[in-house]
Amino acid sequence: MLSLSDVTAARDRIEDVARRTPLDYSHTFSEMTGAEVYLKLENFQRTGAFKIRGAMNCIATLSEEQKAAGVVTASAGNHAQGVALAATRAGVNSKIVMPEHAPISKVKATERYGGETVLHGADYDEAQAKAHEIERAEDRTYVHAFDDPSVMAGQGTIGLEIVEDCPELDTVVVPIGGGGLIAGIATAVKARNPDVRVVGVQSDGASSAADSLQKGAIYELDSVDTIADGIATRRVGETPFEVIREHVDEVVTVSDKEIAVTLTYLLERSKTLVEGAGAVALAALLFEAFDYEEGETVVPLLSGGNIDLNQLTTVVMRGLVETGRYLKIRTVLKDRPGALQELVSVLADTRANIYAIQHDRTSRNISMNEADVELDLETRGHDHVEELLAALRERGYEVDVLA
Known part of the structure; x- marks a missing residue:
């Protein structure tokens, strides 16, 4: 223990x-x-x-023979950077296997710290299996991310x-x-x-x-x-x-x-x-x-x-949605002059801020004399969202909440 x-x-x-x-x-x-x-x-x-803490301590405890042979590890990103920096500081060659979908920012950072990156597998476990193959083939020391x-x-x-x-x-x-x-x-x-x-x-x-x-x-x-x-x-x-x-x-x-x-x-x-x-x-x-x-x-x-x-x-966008700070809605308007302005005036009365509007007359899901409208809105919380939706429905709009 x-x-x-x-x-x-x-x-x-x-x-x-x-x-x-x-x-x-x-x-x-x-x-x-x-x-x-x-x-x-x-x-x-x-x-x-x-991750630099554990990686540095592990590499500091290696023998001179192990350091000369180099290290290998698998990581989703943070351990990769820690091993790369710790190994570079200790004069040890490092090879890091990362999942194929690893954030590009973490891949590039690992390379900047001096590590050689290998992208393999759908997740950490598949990357780890590849790293163990390299460990055996090249006689490197495996620096485990946690175990x-x-x-x-x-x-x-x-x-x-x-x-x-x-x-x-x-x-x-x-x-x-x-x-x-x-x-x-x-x-x-x-x-x-x-x-x-x-x-x-x-x-x-x-x-x-x-x-x-x-x-x-x-x-x-x-x-x-x-x-x-x-x-x-x-x-x-x-x-x-x-x-x-x-x-x-x-x-x-x-x-x-x-x-x-x-x-x-x-x-x-x-x-x-x-x-x-x-x-x-x-x-x-x-x-x-x-x-x-x-x-x-x-x-x-x-x-x-x-x-x-x-x-x-x-x-962040998901966080704004969950806290009632962002709302995406869809409704259908009659395709006539002033219809969009009437909708926007309801939103203005409720003090919603419009980020974007998509106005589509060609959708197959609506009648020939209608227009499909999606709006991205800035809102001020869940109570404001409910107030806005109630105002629209009171004026006869059928509203679908998309986000």
Whole structure:
């Protein structure tokens, strides 16, 4: 079992490379939840995520022969960047296998840090199988993303920082993919203060750890489906799972909708950019996936900020829809002069802002004397949406809500 001494030794090895990231009190989220909320901003870490900690500690423990032969790993993106930078800093050649659909921003960043990238497979597990082929063929050392004690110890240095910077800590909330992050943090936190509660969070589309705990043994999912690509693993690691069973108090799940809303809140209210996996811990708090007391001191870990800009646009738009800030509707008008103006006047009376209008007379789904109209609208919340829809229907419009 991983020990506190493993984690403290890791801190000494990585301190010249990994940053001590801020612990920031959030007035906004404290007011929203009633808890005392401190955000652990690991999205400010070098490479934009916590993974540099475990990768650096693992590579620092290799023999000279292993370093000379080089390393290989598989990653959805953040571990890739951590291994690439850590290996380059240590003068070690690195080869990283990433899923074919990995965000291009993470692929390019990995290459800029000095790693050679290989795109293979539909998800992390298929990329991992390819990486093990390279390991055997080229006699490289495999640097596991989570199922490795040295990697877990490196991630556990986050727990040391949280306990030291927040002595009043009651609960720490940590994302779970393969489990290496929470295993390291839980080991450090429980050793320093056994009374602190450790809550793990997964996406409900990649809930291997939660399912495994329920079944009492590691359970592998057939597939994963989540916007939180950094924790989209089909199987929790064997070594982390044992630590999770020993030290983690509870594992909960959140939906992609809740992740998107949380990511949007962080951008708008805290001016903080995270990726999907980086938002799940706060999402669990905001949407009450676990119970907590009024005034309880809670630290959600924002584990990374490496979101692809194309995905960011989609996620933010989804967040705006879910919070009633964006509305897409369809209706049918009589194809006559002034019909569109009448519709727009109703929207103006309700103070909706029009982003875009699509006006189509050629649709096969309408009569020859009608026009199909889709509108993208900026709204001010769910009450405003209901007011707007009621006003349109009161004036006789049949409205379909598209988003």
